[in-house]
Amino acid sequence: MLSNSTNRRVFLQGASAAAIAVGVSGSVLAADPAEKAVVAVIGTGGMGTGHVRTLSARNDVEIAWLCDVDEKRLASAAEVVKQAKGKSPQITRDLRQVLDDKTVDAVWIATPDHWHTPAALLALNAGKHVYVEKPCSHNIREGRLLVDAAQRTGKVVQVGTQSRSTACVQDGIQRVLNGDIGDVLISKAWNSQLRGTIGKSQPGMPPANLDYDTWLGPAPAVPYRPNLLPGVWRWWYDFGCGDIGNDGVHDIDVALWGLGVTTHPHRVSCFGTKLFFDDDQQFPDSQYSVCEYAPDPKTGKKKQFIFEQRIWSPYLQEGYENGAAFYGTKGVLIMGHTIGWKLFGPRNKLIAERTGSADLAAHHTNFLDCIRGKVKQTNAHPMVGHLAATIVHLSNIAARVDSVLHFNPETEQISNHEAAAMLVKRKYREGHWSVPKDV
Ligand SMILES: NC(=O)c1ccc[n+]([C@@H]2O[C@H](COP(=O)([O-])OP(=O)(O)OC[C@H]3O[C@@H](n4cnc5c(N)ncnc54)[C@H](O)[C@@H]3O)[C@@H](O)[C@H]2O)c1
Incomplete structure (x- = not known):
């Protein structure tokens, strides 16, 4: 089993082009589910822990990282993974550490809404596929940035409206x-x-x-x-x-x-x-x-x-x-x-x-199938979310x-x-590293 993505990518250079999904940044994931998707969950509160539980029940993913700014929530979500998989994931409070890890294929973002699009844009720009909770944006302008970034990067995006896969x-x-x-x-x-x-x-x-x-x-x-x-x-x-x-x-x-x-x-x-x-x-x-x-x-x-x-x-x-x-x-x-x-x-x-x-698990499956190139578009693609x-x-x-x-x-x-026209966007914290460009 090749759990290391670097090895996996080398291995896949010889694989059939039809059997793999390739994003612009070179992230490659085999169509065969025996090749685990390396994933991270960012935001391990109520819904994030739900994702962790649902992902922990799968054999086709490896939860490499959990990220939360609340130590207690992070520790309890890590325990869920440890109980299910017998191995603790890496943990961090800074999502940039997750995005810097080249082995990570996809991130689940289950933070509060004001973080959804900023985190999703950072992840897409880092070459990750993104599952982002609903609503996919905190304002109209952010939704447009998300749609455009998905198109520009060629990465797969699924919005967390699981009814679409039910x-x-x-x-x-x-x-x-x-x-x-x-x-x-x-x-x-x-x-x-x-x-x-x-x-x-x-x-x-x-x-x-x-x-x-x-x-x-x-x-x-x-x-x-x-x-x-x-x-x-x-x-x-x-x-x-x-x-x-x-x-x-x-x-x-x-x-x-x-x-x-x-x-x-x-x-x-x-x-x-x-x-x-x-x-x-x-x-x-x-x-x-x-x-x-x-x-x-x-x-x-x-x-x-x-x-x-x-x-x-x-x-x-x-x-x-x-x-x-x-x-x-x-x-x-x-x-x-x-x-x-x-x-x-x-x-x-x-x-x-x-x-x-x-059916949350079916929504995850649809996202992973899209990353593996088995389906062309996610059921809740960014335009649907927008x-x-x-x-x-x-x-x-x-x-x-x-x-x-x-x-x-x-x-x-x-x-x-x-006054209404001004509310198509929002005010950001000046100079913060997460503020999207071109907002
Ligand atoms: N799809 C669904 O059915 C469903 C159901 C419930 C919630 N949600 C969505 O999930 C998201 C989270 O909702 P919740 O009820 O779990 O909220 P929550 O407050 O319980 O959880 C959010 C978590 O994100 C963490 N967080 C905040 N900023 C962070 C950052 N920069 N990096 C990492 N972690 C960070 C918080 O510490 C918290 O643990 C919301 O957007 C909500 O709309 C979806």
């Missing part, structure tokens, strides 16, 4: 795209669940186990406060995208897939406010977005996408907590996030249904400025509102 979801979407419910003119995604409050806090000292300066990375150097962690950075503008960019983006992605759109909307309106929580959370707890797509050049038809969110609801919506619905001229398909779907015809006749749950994340960002911007936005899908600029 058989039950694929089946439902295929029926929608096949015309089983007629022409789908509108789709909707919703996020209806009961979240906890993040309370109110004052700036304080970060815990000793956390390298807070690296945690901040490209974000403005705001003081640490207790209700940034764990996980609740999501509700702060500098680090997250609200629940629309957290749970919402999964179903937004599915809803856009079935709607069949391959571009951005040209008009977006969104009301968003806090009706329930009285805490530090900066994003809305109640949010309603309507996006309109310009007439399709082939059909001449416009389409609409709707998003609804109430994160204070201890009950289901349309039978599912989170989900997506496709409104066709002959029927409707209602899909629950990670649960299944039902297809109704005229007069609500149930025509078909299926249950199933999200389209869904852009809905998140435009909706949040429209809610913040309380206006209908006119968006140019080609230039990815807001044309009718000066």
Whole structure:
């Protein structure tokens, strides 16, 4: 077994070109899964540890590195690998050490959102394939940089919306795209669940186990406060995208897939406010977005996408907590996030249904298959991630400025509102090594 990538690359010089996938920087991985992919997980918190567990169960990968800025989380994720594989991975708090390791083929990025694109760009430029958690960007400009960098480097990118690789979801979407419910003119995604409050806090000292300066990375150097962690950075503008960019983006992605759109909307309106929580959370707890797509050049038809969110609801919506619905001229398909779907015809006749749950391992397999050259494109390639994340960002911007936005899908600029146009990008920490060039 050749576990050393340098040896492996030498060995592969004689291998069949058809059997290998080659990126511009020379990273080569055999189609044969006996040749292990050497990988790293960057960010070993809640979801990162989920990736570590799922990857540890595979025989076709070697987890060479784990990286986290929190010593405790790093140690506990390393223990997961040790228990599963009998060998500890290398650990670091500085992702650049991982990227400097020429033997690493691919990295999984499961940091907070403000690190997603900056880390992904550094990894792509270092010649690594990238699995990056959703939303793939913290703002619209970053999403574009990610799409362009994937194209420029020729590296494989998978965005962490695992519904794209989940058989039950694929089946439902295929029926929608096949015309089983007629022409789908509108789709909707919703996020209806009961979240906890993040309370109110004052700036304080970060815990000793956390390298807070690296945690901040490209974000403005705001003081640490207790209700940034764990996980609740999501509700702060500098680090997250609200629940629309957290749970919402999964179903937004599915809803856009079935709607069949391959571009951005040209008009977006969104009301968003806090009706329930009285805490530090900066994003809305109640949010309603309507996006309109310009007439399709082939059909001449416009389409609409709707998003609804109430994160204070201890009950289901349309039978599912989170989900997506496709409104066709002959029927409707209602899909629950990670649960299944039902297809109704005229007069609500149930025509078909299926249950199933999200398949993270299948999403990993699809990424690895693409690196090995077995499939041409990942199921959640960067443009798919960018389209869904852009809905998140435009909706949040429209809610913040309380206006209908006119968006140019080609230039990815807001044309009718000066303050909103500024929010297509964000403010970075001046001089930090992680700040992307050309932002
Ligand atoms: N695909 C899914 O179903 C799913 C589910 C949950 C979360 N997520 C995504 O995963 C990401 C992480 O979410 P979470 O809930 O695990 O958050 P979390 O806060 O629990 O974990 C993030 C981890 O990243 C670490 N980190 C921060 N900066 C880092 C850096 N520069 N280098 C290395 N590590 C760094 C933190 O210390 C923390 O351990 C989010 O983007 C979220 O949207 C995806």
